[in-house]
Structure formats: C-alpha cells, structure tokens
Amino acid sequence: MSATESPKYTVKDFASDQDVRWCPGCGDYSVLAAVKKVLVNLGIAPEQYAFISGIGCSSRFPYYMNTYGMHSIHGRALAVATGFKVAPPDMQTVVITGDGDALSIGGNHTIHALRRNVDFTVLLFNNEIYGLTKGQYSPTSPIGKKTKSSPYGSLDQPLNPLAIALAAEASFVARTVDMHPKHLQETIERAMRHKGSSFVEIYQNCNIFNDGAMAHAQDRKVRADNVVEIKHGEPMVYGKELNKGLMRKGRDVIPVTIGENGVTMDDIVRHDEHAPVGIHAQLARLKYPAFPEPIGVIRAVERPTYNDLVNDQVADAIEARGGRPDLQQLLNGNSTWEVNEQGETIGR
Amino acid sequence: MPLETPVDPSGKPITDVPNATIRFAGDSGDGMQLTGVQFTNSSAIFGNDVSTMPDFPAEIRAPAGTVYGVSGFQLQFSSSDIYTPGDEVDTLVAMNPAALKVNLSDLRPGGIIIANEDGFTPQNLKLAGYEENPLTDGSLDKYRVHPIPMTQASLRAVEELGVIGKDAARCKNFFALGVVCWLYGRPLTPILTFIQNKFAKNETIREANTKVLKAGFYLGETQELFDRSYRVPKAKLPPGTYREIHGNEAIALGLVAASELSNKSLFYGSYPITPASDILHELAKHKAFGVQTFQAEDEIAAICAALGASFGGAIGMTASAGPGIALKSEAMGLAVMMELPLIVVNVQRGGPSTGLPTKVEQADLMQVMYGRNGECPIPVLAPRSAADCFDMAIMATRIALRYMTPVVILSDGFIANSAEPWLIPSVSDMEPIKVEHPQEPNGEDDEFLPYLRDENLSRPWALPGTPKLMHRLGGLEKKDVTGAVNYEPANHQKMVNMRQAKVNKIAEFVPEQTIYNETDEAADVLLIGWGGTYGAIREANRLLIEMGHKVSNIHIRYIHPFPRNLGEILERYRGKHIIVPELNNGQLLRLIRAEYLVNARGLNKVQGKPFMVSEIVEFVDNLLTKEKKNA
Ligand code: SF4
Numbered sequence: 001m002s003a004t005e006s007p008k009y010t011v012k013d014f015a016s017d018q019d020v021r022w023c024p025g026c027g028d029y030s031v032l033a034a035v036k037k038v039l040v041n042l043g044i045a046p047e048q049y050a051f052i053s054g055i056g057c058s059s060r061f062p063y064y065m066n067t068y069g070m071h072s073i074h075g076r077a078l079a080v081a082t083g084f085k086v087a088p089p090d091m092q093t094v095v096i097t098g099d100g101d102a103l104s105i106g107g108n109h110t111i112h113a114l115r116r117n118v119d120f121t122v123l124l125f126n127n128e129i130y131g132l133t134k135g136q137y138s139p140t141s142p143i144g145k146k147t148k149s150s151p152y153g154s155l156d157q158p159l160n161p162l163a164i165a166l167a168a169e170a171s172f173v174a175r176t177v178d179m180h181p182k183h184l185q186e187t188i189e190r191a192m193r194h195k196g197s198s199f200v201e202i203y204q205n206c207n208i209f210n211d212g213a214m215a216h217a218q219d220r221k222v223r224a225d226n227v228v229e230i231k232h233g234e235p236m237v238y239g240k241e242l243n244k245g246l247m248r249k250g251r252d253v254i255p256v257t258i259g260e261n262g263v264t265m266d267d268i269v270r271h272d273e274h275a276p277v278g279i280h281a282q283l284a285r286l287k288y289p290a291f292p293e294p295i296g297v298i299r300a301v302e303r304p305t306y307n308d309l310v311n312d313q314v315a316d317a318i319e320a321r322g323g324r325p326d327l328q329q330l331l332n333g334n335s336t337w338e339v340n341e342q343g344e345t346i347g348r
Numbered sequence: 349m350p351l352e353t354p355v356d357p358s359g360k361p362i363t364d365v366p367n368a369t370i371r372f373a374g375d376s377g378d379g380m381q382l383t384g385v386q387f388t389n390s391s392a393i394f395g396n397d398v399s400t401m402p403d404f405p406a407e408i409r410a411p412a413g414t415v416y417g418v419s420g421f422q423l424q425f426s427s428s429d430i431y432t433p434g435d436e437v438d439t440l441v442a443m444n445p446a447a448l449k450v451n452l453s454d455l456r457p458g459g460i461i462i463a464n465e466d467g468f469t470p471q472n473l474k475l476a477g478y479e480e481n482p483l484t485d486g487s488l489d490k491y492r493v494h495p496i497p498m499t500q501a502s503l504r505a506v507e508e509l510g511v512i513g514k515d516a517a518r519c520k521n522f523f524a525l526g527v528v529c530w531l532y533g534r535p536l537t538p539i540l541t542f543i544q545n546k547f548a549k550n551e552t553i554r555e556a557n558t559k560v561l562k563a564g565f566y567l568g569e570t571q572e573l574f575d576r577s578y579r580v581p582k583a584k585l586p587p588g589t590y591r592e593i594h595g596n597e598a599i600a601l602g603l604v605a606a607s608e609l610s611n612k613s614l615f616y617g618s619y620p621i622t623p624a625s626d627i628l629h630e631l632a633k634h635k636a637f638g639v640q641t642f643q644a645e646d647e648i649a650a651i652c653a654a655l656g657a658s659f660g661g662a663i664g665m666t667a668s669a670g671p672g673i674a675l676k677s678e679a680m681g682l683a684v685m686m687e688l689p690l691i692v693v694n695v696q697r698g699g700p701s702t703g704l705p706t707k708v709e710q711a712d713l714m715q716v717m718y719g720r721n722g723e724c725p726i727p728v729l730a731p732r733s734a735a736d737c738f739d740m741a742i743m744a745t746r747i748a749l750r751y752m753t754p755v756v757i758l759s760d761g762f763i764a765n766s767a768e769p770w771l772i773p774s775v776s777d778m779e780p781i782k783v784e785h786p787q788e789p790n791g792e793d794d795e796f797l798p799y800l801r802d803e804n805l806s807r808p809w810a811l812p813g814t815p816k817l818m819h820r821l822g823g824l825e826k827k828d829v830t831g832a833v834n835y836e837p838a839n840h841q842k843m844v845n846m847r848q849a850k851v852n853k854i855a856e857f858v859p860e861q862t863i864y865n866e867t868d869e870a871a872d873v874l875l876i877g878w879g880g881t882y883g884a885i886r887e888a889n890r891l892l893i894e895m896g897h898k899v900s901n902i903h904i905r906y907i908h909p910f911p912r913n914l915g916e917i918l919e920r921y922r923g924k925h926i927i928v929p930e931l932n933n934g935q936l937l938r939l940i941r942a943e944y945l946v947n948a949r950g951l952n953k954v955q956g957k958p959f960m961v962s963e964i965v966e967f968v969d970n971l972l973t974k975e976k977k978n979a
Pocket of ligand 1: 021022023025026027028057058127131132205206207208209
C-alpha cells in the first residue's frame with residue numbers, strides 16, 4: 001500500500017476489549033503495539049486473522065487482539081496452527097510463543113512445523129526465563145544462570161533458536177528486539193508478508209524475573225556496538241560509526257574494524273538472504289559477548305507451503321476422479337454380493 | 349447333527365456341518381493373513397455368515413520358525429447368524445512346527461490338522477522346541493493329521509513356468525488354501541479373481557499362484573488323504589448388497605460418510621500406532637472426498653492439529669491406542685473447555701504401557717471416561733462389531749456437531765482387525781447432519797457471545813473469517829455466555845456443572861437401550877456387555893437358553909451418557925444376577941455399580957484374547973446350577 005492511501009483499518013480495529021495484564025514495563029507491550037501497526041499496514045480485515053498461542057506470559061497475546069484467536073496448551077501452538085492453516089478456511093495465521101513454549105515443551109512441534117513450511121508467522125518471545133511460573137531458567141538461559149530452580153547456576157547448554165530454525169530448513173528466519181520499535185515492526189511485517197513458515201526470534205525483556213538479560217541488544221547506549229543490523233545485499237557493518245563489520249576468514253566469520261589492519265569496506269561480507277543455509281547458520285551462531293549478534297532477516301527463501309501442498313493433493317485427487325466421487329460407490333467397495341428376498345446368496 | 353450326502357465328483361462323501369472354525373497358522377512371512385482373508389471372502393460369497401480374527405505376532409519379522417514369529421488367522425463360517433470367530437478350532441493349518449505348537453491347544457479333540465510336511469525340518473522342530481517330529485511320533489493321535497509336502501508340491505506345480513526356488517516356495521500358502529477350499533467345498537472363483545487383479549502386472553506370479561491354488565484343490569479331490577469333505581450350508585441373511593468390512597475400515601468410511609452428510613470437510617491428524625494405523629491408511633486413500641490426512645510428528649501434534657482444524661470449521665478427528673490417548677489427554681481437555689467438535693478414536697490394545705500391542709483388551713474405558721485433569725466429561729461410544737463401527741462413526745459425528753463436544757469412539761484390536769459381512773447401507777436413506785454457523789452477532793450492541801447456549805446447551809460454532817464474530821477461545825476457564833477468561837468461584841462451579849449437563853443431555857438424543865432375549869418377567873440372569881465382546885455374549889446367551897436357563901443380555905453402545913432407560917432396566921433385574929463380562933478387571937462394572945447402585949458382578953479376563961463363548965456359558969451355568977442345588 002502506498003503512503004498516500006489512507007489505511008482501511010486503524011490500530012483500534014485490532015484491539016480487543018480486554019485489559020492487557022502483562023507487568024508494567026514488560027517487553028510484550030511493544031510487540032503488541034508493533035503487531036497492530038503491521039496489521040494496519042497490511043490492510044486485511046481483522047476477521048481474516050487468527051492468533052494462536054501456547055502457554056506463557058506472551059501467550060496471553062491473542063486475548064488482546066480483536067481477531068480470531070486461541071490460547072491453547074503448553075507447547076502445542078504450532079501443532080494447533082498447522083491443522084488450522086491446512087484445513088479451510090485459509091486464514092492469516094500468527095503463532096505466539098515463548099522460549100519455554102516453543103523450545104522446551106513444544107520443541108518437537110517447532111522443528112516439524114518449520115520443516116513442513118506451513119504458511120504462518122511464528123513470533124517467539126525470547127526472554128531467557130520462565131516468567132509465568134515465576135522465574136525458573138529456560139532452555140535459552142545461559143550456563144551458570146542463577147534462578148529459583150538453579151540457585152547454584154544452570155548447567156544446561158542454552159539452545160540457539162535461530163540455529164534450530166535453520167536446521168529445520170525454515171524458509172524465513174529473523175531476529176529482532178522489543179526495544180527497537182522500528183526494527184521490530186519492519187521485521188514482523190516482512191515475516192507476515194512471507195509465504196511459508198516465518199520464524200522471528202524477538203529479544204524480549206522480562207523486567208520482573210530477568211531484567212536486562214539482553215541489554216546488550218536492547219540498550220540504546222550500547223546496542224550499536226553489539227548488534228549488526230543485517231540487510232539483504234548490503235555489507236554487514238555495525239558500530240556507532242558503522243566502522244565495524246563482519247569479514248570472512250577461512251571458514252569463519254570474524255568481527256573487524258574497517259580501516260584497521262588493512263581492512264576495507266570491500267572485505268566486509270554482503271548479506272544474502274538466499275544464500276546456502278550453512279552461511280546463515282554461521283551468522284546465527286554469533287553470540288554476544290564474543291561476537292556482535294545479527295538482527296534482521298537472516299534467511300528468506302521460497303519453497304512450496306505445506307498447506308498448499310495438502311490442498312493441491314486433494315484437488316488433484318478430485319480432478320483425477322473427474323469430480324467428487326460417489327459415496328455409495330465408496331461404501332460398496334470392490335467386491336460385493338447379493339442376498340435375495342429368500343435370504344439366499346446369489347453371488348456377485 | 350452331520351448329514352451324509354455323497355455328491356462330491358471324486359465320489360468321496362460330503363458331510364454337512366452347521367458351522368466350522370478354521371485357523372491358518374505359519375511364519376509371519378508365510379502369507380497366512382492373505383490366505384485367511386481370501387478364504388473368508390470365498391465363504392462370504394458362497395453365502396455363509398463369517399466372523400474372523402487375525403492374530404499377529406508383536407514382532408514384524410521374528411526369526412523364521414520360532415514360536416514368537418507365528419502369525420494366525422481364524423475364521424468361523426456358519427449356516428446361521430454368528431457373532432464370533434469360534435471358540436474351538438475344527439481345522440488347523442500349520443505351515444511349520446512352531447505354528448502347530450502355538451495353536452494346538454485350541455484345536456478340538458478329533459479336529460483336523462493339515463500340516464506342511466516340508467516345514468517340519470529338523471531345524472524347525474528344534475526351533476519350536478520339539479524333540480521328536482509330532483507328525484510321526486504318535487503324540488497327535490487324538491486328532492486327524494494330514495501331513496502334505498506343500499512346498500514340494502508347489503515347486504512341482506510351477507516347474508513348467510520356469511518359476512523355481514524361493515519364488516516357487518512362496519506360493520505354498522495358496523496350496524494350503526486350495527486344500528482347505530476343497531475340504532469345505534468353497535468356490536475358487538473369487539480367489540482366482542483376486543489373483544488376477546493382485547498380480548495383474550506380473551504374469552508369471554499370477555500363473556504360478558493360480559496353478560498352485562488349483563493343485564491344492566485337486567489334491568483333496570484325487571488323493572486318498574481325506575476320506576470326506578464338509579459343507580456348511582448357506583446362511584439365511586437379510587436381503588441386500590453385502591461386502592466384507594473390518595472395524596478400522598468401517599470407522600474410516602463412517603467418517604467420510606459423516607463428512608459428506610454434514611457437508612463439512614474431514615481433517616484427520618494421526619501418528620502411526622498399532623492397532624489404529626489402518627484408519628490412517630484407509631483415510632489417506634480418500635482424498636478425492638476432500639479428506640485431509642496429516643501424519644503428525646507425534647500423538648499430541650495429531651490431536652492438536654485436528655483441534656485446530658475444528659476451530660477452523662472442519663471435522664477434526666484423531667485416532668490412537670491407549671498409549672497415544674494418554675498423550676492426547678491434555679488436548680482432549682482443551683477441546684472440552686473450548687467446546688469444539690472433535691472425534692477421538694481409541695482402538696484399545698493390551699496394556700499398561702506398551703503392553704500387548706497386537707492383542708485385544710477393553711481396559712481403556714476408565715481412561716477415556718476419567719483420564720484427564722479436572723472435571724472433564726466427554727461422551728463415549730463403543731461400537732460392538734466391525735460393521736457397527738460405520739454407524740457409530742456417523743453417530744459420533746452427529747453428537748460432536750450437535751453438542752459442540754469432543755466424542756470418543758472406543759473400539760478395540762478385535763473389532764479393528766476382524767471382518768464380517770456388512771449389509772451396505774444406502775446413502776439415500778441416510779439422514780443429513782445439520783450444521784449451522786452463525787453469520788451475525790447474537791448479543792446486544794453487535795456483540796458476539798461465543799458461550800451463549802441453545803436448547804441442547806450447545807454453543808455457536810462461528811467460523812473464522814466471518815466478520816463481526818471474532819472471538820478468542822482457550823484453556824482458561826470461561827465466563828458463562830461471554831466466554832471471557834474468568835476465575836470467579838461461582839462461575840467455575842456453574843461452568844463445570846454446565847459441561848456435564850450438556851453431555852448428560854445427549855441421552856435424550858441417542859436411542860434407548862435394547863434388551864436381547866427379553867422375557868415378560870425378568871430373567872434370572874442379565875448379561876451386560878460392551879464393545880467387541882458382543883458376539884461371544886450373544887452366542888453364550890443363545891446357548892444358555894437352549895440349556896434351559898432364563899438369561900437376557902444387553903450390549904451398551906452408549907457408555908457416556910448411559911442410555912436414558914438403562915436405570916429402569918437394571919431396576920427390573922434388582923435381586924437377579926447381573927453379570928458384566930469384560931476383557932478387563934471390571935471397568936464397566938464399576939461405572940454401573942456407581943451409577944445405579946445395583947449388585948452387579950464381573951466376569952473378567954485379561955489374557956490378550958477375546959472371550960470364548962464357552963467361558964461365559966460355563967460361568968453362568970455353574971452359577972445357576974449351584975443355586976438350584978442350594979435351593
Ligand atoms: S513476568 Fe516477565 S514476561 Fe511475564 S509479564 Fe511480567 S515482565 Fe512480562
């Protein structure tokens with residue numbers, strides 16, 4: 001839609017009458033605001049959307065949207081959304097989930113939905129903590145993290161959500177940050193416009209149980225030096241002066257400063273969203289503090305969606321039979337016999 | 349009693365028998381299931397009533413020759429209505445020593461053993477644990493033993509086709525089939541047609557199997573092996589068009605029919621599990637009816653996807669066995685809370701845990717009734733036979749759509765795999781399933797109230813995509829009428845009661861309980877059954893009456909809620925014997941006792957096998973005889 005056209009819907013059209021009940025200051029608020037703005041931009045009627053969530057703080061999200069919605073059970077949002085999207089009617093479907101929901105109890109559904117490429121957007125609110133159950137370490141918490149359930153420090157190697165999405169061959173993989181509203185909105189909008197599974201990891205601050213856990217990427221004062229805003233076709237530069245960048249060295253990607261040690265802009269890798277998945281996996285593995293972390297769309301490729309494939313198979317089967325077959329014929333099967341009024345079997 | 353009527357072209361006498369039970373047994377790779385199915389088909393087309401029961405080993409291909417690799421297929425065919433695959437076996441076909449060993453105890457004294465002599469090698473004898481060859485050591489003297497070198501005979505029959513070695517030996521099941529067809533005067537034509545179709549693309553195999561089948565048949569006719577053959581006269585059946593049907597197949601076809609009758613598309617989410625997988629296989633074939641099948645990553649995804657499809661307006665369906673239902677139970681609770689239609693099929697098998705995956709048991713009744721957190725009522729329907737699965741699948745859909753509720757269909761491994769002749773219903777006689785989706789808000793000020801109920805206590809099924817009806821569902825407690833999240837104590841009480849009241853109301857919709865062999869005055873014994881024990885209980889009842897006892901029986905197909913007249917029936921039998929035979933340790937028994945405070949007693953068996961008719965007959969006979977003595 002062009003900027004001059006007046007939008008068909010306003011933010012208010014997408015807001016439900018329910019009071020939003022997240023803790024004041026929670027990162028979820030900014031995601032809710034960004035999503036509503038994206039929906040205004042998309043210009044599609046509220047009744048054409050369904051928000052489907054699992055369990056966790058962020059999973060209350062559907063209650064706050066004036067669209068169709070389901071607050072399902074822990075970990076299963078992607079499974080519910082798969083059936084919802086495959087069966088008619090074909091709705092704009094958004095899955096709301098968290099690090100515990102999508103990567104711990106529901107990890108299986110995450111990888112399988114992504115590999116199938118069901119046409120929905122997955123917004124994964126990653127706050128590296130269990131908020132709703134009041135502060136236990138999550139599958140994305142760093143080693144050594146002290147929480148109520150890990151007073152001596154967590155022993156678990158954290159999962160890398162983007163790496164998992166890429167390993168599952170997700171056709172759209174991105175990361176964004178709750179406190180960076182413009183980037184947040186742009187990234188979600190691209191995800192929603194993508195056909196196929198789009199997976200967005202959102203760094204989300206839980207100011208009650210894990211305040212500042214991702215400050216390196218959220219805090220305006222420092223984030224420029226800690227995150228690389230990657231853009232398709234452009235060199236991966238970062239830093240307040242945009243004088244730092246990512247360079248290839250052998251098989252690795254390393255951070256460098258332009259102008260130092262003979263490094264020039266030409267040495268900086270240009271981002272390619274369509275590149276082989278291995279390169280994207282390397283980007284996904286760059287973790288603060290050793291590396292700057294990429295944010296933005298890491299991967300966007302086209303492949304057929306599962307829902308289309310399922311429906312095409314049905315349509316082809318109907319066509320191959322020259323229309324819907326006769327139910328009576330189906331019930332009769334291939335081999336029948338008759339019994340006459342005298343109760344005698346009279347063969348086929 | 350047997351009648352002698354010598355007419356066989358060979359000049360051998362033919363003995364008429366009212367019914368016969370045959371079991372084919374061999375290695376799981378010997379093709380015994382196929383052999384049994386073909387014999388069944390031939391018998392049904394001949395005009396007998398037939399009931400079958402396959403017996404699979406738990407291992408897919410256990411080492412050849414071992415007792416745990418034995419696969420069996422039993423069928424009974426009869427000149428009158430029959431309900432069971434037979435208690436005692438009249439004729440046992442044993443392709444090797446292990447098959448003989450495993451099945452011999454079920455053969456009646458004087459029964460016929462047809463053994464593949466070539467399978468009784470020293471190695472196979474050892475594998476089966478025989479020191480001596482039972483075919484020759486005299487240990488089978490109380491049976492009529494017919495050793496036939498079937499492998500050799502098959503090889504000879506196909507020699508001229510150039511089929512040799514393993515390929516030729518593989519035809520030997522058709523040889524066995526040919527022999528038994530002669531023995532019981534079965535027509536070969538249906539089997540020959542099957543061979544034509546099945547091996548249409550491979551002329552050599554087609555010819556080989558045809559030759560071997562005929563060779564088996566002629567062996568009976570020409571050789572001195574058998575001194576007579578048997579005939580089971582045609583049964584008198586209600587007029588109409590018939591076919592063979594298995595329970596799993598019937599459930600699948602029932603759901604396709606329900607989808608057509610309701611004009612709603614069917615979405616089937618499933619994860620492979622024995623003995624339910626055939627429902628997936630069957631439905632996957634019927635895409636042309638708009639059926640979407642989804643082989644999910646696990647049991648939970650299977651039901652959740654089905655529920656997602658229901659939210660979208662499809663008929664969501666899933667099926668599994670007990671272990672899978674355990675995994676699905678949280679999502680079943682969600683369906684209860686959201687009040688969405690959903691069909692959940694449990695094809696029961698032996699438990700607990702992995703239990704006896706290929707064997708029959710009825711021990712998941714309490715699981716589907718109560719195996720969820722919270723007060724979580726779900727209607728439970730229990731088909732009584734393979735053919736009944738079709739009707740119950742349609743009924744389950746009617747209930748699910750009319751009352752906006754998940755519905756459980758409780759089948760079992762016996763029903764799922766056994767076949768029976770099915771009087772094919774006419775589609776034009778089937779009542780359409782009416783479904784209404786609201787188009788306009790139902791509240792004031794254009795508000796949509798997703799939990800405003802109709803006269804059935806059912807809530808509206810608003811289709812996503814409909815303007816002005818946007819609403820959110822979820823697992824948190826709902827406020828009455830508005831459906832908003834609500835934690836108030838009085839509201840929770842009200843909603844818990846409401847969900848149960850809605851399920852109870854279904855009793856007004858489903859048929860009353862019928863009584864078999866009802867007498868003016870209550871009989872001395874009332875047998876109460878459910879599910880796949882139908883045949884055994886009805887047959888037992890018939891025999892008990894023949895023995896001079898006063899016995900009636902009811903077979904409950906609607907377990908939750910119970911039929912509205914069940915209390916009345918039980919009241920009539922207060923003070924009489926109320927016996928509940930079940931393949932568990934007393935689950936329906938507990939429900940009946942709790943609900944109606946009657947002194948019912950159980951007759952329980954958990955051996956992975958169906959009831960034998962004689963077990964029920966003996967139990968009741970002993971009870972009544974003892975009583976008479978004491979009187
Ligand atoms: S607990 Fe944390 S994540 Fe949950 S609402 Fe509060 S701030 Fe947000």
